[in-house]
Amino acid sequence: MSEVLNANSKNNSNQITSKVTFASLLVALGIIYGDIGTSPLYTFKAIIGTKEISEMLVLGGVSCVFWTLVLQTTVKYVWLTLKADNQGEGGIFSLYSLVRRFGKRLVIPTMIGAAALLADGMITPAISVTSAIEGLERIKGFEHIPVVPIVILVISLVFFVQRFGSHCVGKAFGPIMTIWFLLLMIMGILQIIEAPSVIQSLNPYYAYQLLTYYPNGFWILGAVFLCTTGAEALYSDLGHCGKNNIRITWGFVKLCLVINYLGQAAWLLNDAGAFLNERNPFFEMMPQWFLLAGITIATLAAIVAAQALISGSYTLINEAMNLNFWQRVGVKQPSDTKGQIYIPSVNAILWIGCILIILYFQDSSHMEAAYGLAITLAMITTTILLSYFLLFKLYWNKFLVGIFLTIFLMIEISFFIANVVKFKEGGYITVIAGGLFFFVMYSSYFARKINNSYTKFEDLGKFSKMIVALSNDQDIPKYATHLIYLTKADRREQIEDRIIKSIFDKKPKRADVYWFFHINRTNNPYTLDYEVSELVDDKVIKVVLNIGFKIQPKTELYFEKVIEDLIKNEELNQHLKNNASSKYNPTIDFKFIILQAYLSVDNVFSLNESVVLKSYFFLKQFAQKDQEAFGLDRNNVITEYVPLIYQPAKTFNLQRKK
Incomplete structure (x- = not known):
């Protein structure tokens, strides 16, 4: 005898609209792209660093960023990974649930990927908000403003309001990110008009030239990787927006990002001088009269990015508990909004982690040096799990799956190797945090396995x-x-x-x-x-x-x-x-x-x-x-x-x- 507790329960995931409307596209812009959308705040600044500005470095840097967005974000995540649709849901645990019966050893890569995403949830809010607030130093009279206390205040407020739910402020996320991406596009276009020759950098030859001929060019990939750190969120937030809305909005978002990166490249070649000297190309492009408004918009976009990572961490831990990867902790529903949850213990852990990272690194330049190491591991594990999905669920030919694995593991392992040098520069912070998360998952999962094996x-x-x-x-x-x-x-x-x-x-x-x-x-x-x-x-x-x-x-x-x-x-x-x-x-x-x-x-x-x-x-x-x-x-x-x-x-x- 079999009964259904709730006739609609199995179809709840179908309530996630797959229809494309103006409202659904606006929601996707507000939820999905906070992390990857704020990457222009710090990516090019990290690529240039203390190196002498040259045409090879600038054009090669833009070329690397562009082709990373094409291959890593568009092809792997937007086209391929979104196919792994578990009744409208995405994310590493949803993907694991689809393929776990095809490989017993997949549990370890899944734990590594999930732990890396949680560690990323600590540093992303810190680097995004810090990069935005640092723009105040360009305003006359604010050159020596104490940035760290302001960042801590903003971050603390974001974590504090989680207990009330983000449904009220969440309604503004779509318009905020729309304004943000339009700002990225306009700023970029104004600079490209001054130096249209930067468009030639979209030729992959410039990326090849940078990586092979520029001194220590390969290691620049560690900074280039920052442009795609939010790609994992595209899949994790599948359940909130639907794949069609993500794919359509990504076209607009990618265009805005590429134009802004080209604009930063144009400014670097025309106006930056020989060295960047800790200046941020993003804010340097802004006219003085617009700085305060631009910094305000950037800060709001950074808050959206922080909110997206925090909410994603709640969802991740909730799924981890239900799959026996995490100890049982209290989960609250602060509103009637479907899928919106609040986990006090996770909120406290992430808040403490963010504050410690801000106090330790003090500025975004040092955070850039540490950022990206953990998330490369998450991307590698997603590639491994996705190969099983393509082979056993989509029934791809083994040869095609082998090509997919070879190409993307080469790309991601290259990024990982380039990021390994960040370990001593502060990357060990996120690695240690991810290691602790992994240990909790490992002990929770395998202790239950041991317990079950001895249960009579x-x-x-x-x-x-x-x-x-x-x-x-x-x-x-x-x-x-x-x-x-x-x-x-x-x-x-x-x-x-x-x-x-x-x-x-x-x-x-x-x-x-x-x-x-x-x-x-x-x-x-x-x-x-x-x-x-x-x-x-x-x-x-x-x-x-x-x-x-x-x-x-x-x-x-x-x-x-x-x-x-x-x-x-x-x-x-x-x-x-x-x-x-x-x-x-x-x-x-x-x-x-x-x-x-x-x-x-x-x-x-x-x-x-x-x-x-x-x-x-x-x-x-x-x-x-x-x-x-x-x-x-x-x-x-x-x-x-x-x-x-x-x-x-x-x-x-x-x-x-x-």
């Missing part, structure tokens, strides 16, 4: 007669009318042995109906349905809840819906008349039993298992309680603590002294 399952049928006898034994006080256990057993006839022990405890738990509730996480984001099996008529019932990896479980509400359906269909005959706790209270009498595991001291481990398990149980102390994570009211939950003994210590010979 019993055939429920062997105990059915004893359960029925206990249920009918009037000498035992009734524990509850309906007794519900959450179980990991996905097979219809199986149950954990510790649940059997709990039922037949020293004080047996007598109930009229015994329910065994299994939550099955599906590869689809918004699945929500259930299956019911009556192992003993009206006595022992197994429920399998199929729930998408993007949905927060509300197990108690689901159980009440199941009971309601069974009574309505007259399938729970024994309790149609007497289903309440008493004649004075019509409420259904039920109790959930949660078996809370703890690590027994009576264990010996290998080194790997010891580190993983002890780390997992240490982190679990700070995680959300199971009843909250599964959506249970604590008044209806009993928690029992069960020792986990994986590998008992060796037997010993204890003798009494005479």
Whole structure:
């Protein structure tokens, strides 16, 4: 028997419009392009750095940026990666859900990519806002303004308002980014008119010349990479806008970005002089009278970029929890807007990380030196996962998949090698942050794997007669009318042995109906349905809840819906008349039993298992309680603590002294 909890739940993802309208395009501009859209604030400044300005450096730099946007962003992400559409959802965990059954080892690349994206969520808001605020130093009278306190204030306000939801200010994101991209285009055109010859730099020969003939030209790729760091967000935000809206708006965004980069190149060749001397070409192009307005628009665009990374981090952690990659933490819904969530613990971690990065680096030039190392790893892992998708889901020829892998791994490994030199310049900050995120994911995932491997399952049928006898034994006080256990057993006839022990405890738990509730996480984001099996008529019932990896479980509400359906269909005959706790209270009498595991001291481990398990149980102390994570009211939950003994210590010979 199979019922649907919510007839529309499996189609929720289809509510993400695939229609292209002016409003949908405006939303896409506001949500998708904050990171990549603000890259002109710092990319060319990083390419030039302290090097002497020359035609080879400037034109070669523009050429590298242009072809990076073409190959890495347009071809790989906008054309290919957006094909990996998991019921309207995107992102590394959605991609992993599509391909995980085709390769057991894909879990490690997925963790690396997700950890790198979280580390990126710390430095992107810091570098974007700092680069924008630094423009104030060009205004007369503000040359020595303290930038760091202003940046910390702006960043702190952005993180503070997250608890209220971004739906109100989010309505302004589309118009803000539209104005921003038009500003990029106009600024670029005004400079290109003065030096139209810069357009020739779109010829890939100039990129080739820079990388092969310019002294240490290859290492400039580390700065060039900054132009495409936001490409991963194009895929991660697929669920908010739909692929058609992303592909159409990308054409406009790419045009504005390229024109602005060409404009910066024109200014560098015409007006910059021999050295940049820590000036920012982006703000140097602006006329003095427009600086304050331009800086204001740039700051607003940087705030949008910060908001996009913060919201993306919430979504990433929420999916990680549902796929067992992260400890359970509190998730809140600050508004009625679909998909908008707020995770206080993640908000605090990212805020602290951003503030520490700002205080450590002090200015955007030093942040540029550290930026990009972690995100190259995320792009490499996406390429690996995408190759599986192309091979097993789109059924591409192995030869074509091999060409795809070869081309993009060569590009991304080149970027990675060029970024490795940033490690000692501050890149170690994001690598360490990403490493910590990876360790949490690794210990959370593999500790559960180890735990499951040592979990003993019993055939429920062997105990059915004893359960029925206990249920009918009037000498035992009734524990509850309906007794519900959450179980990991996905097979219809199986149950954990510790649940059997709990039922037949020293004080047996007598109930009229015994329910065994299994939550099955599906590869689809918004699945929500259930299956019911009556192992003993009206006595022992197994429920399998199929729930998408993007949905927060509300197990108690689901159980009440199941009971309601069974009574309505007259399938729970024994309790149609007497289903309440008493004649004075019509409420259904039920109790959930949660078996809370703890690590027994009576264990010996290998080194790997010891580190993983002890780390997992240490982190679990700070995680959300199971009843909250599964959506249970604590008044209806009993928690029992069960020792986990994986590998008992060796037997010993204890003798009494005479």
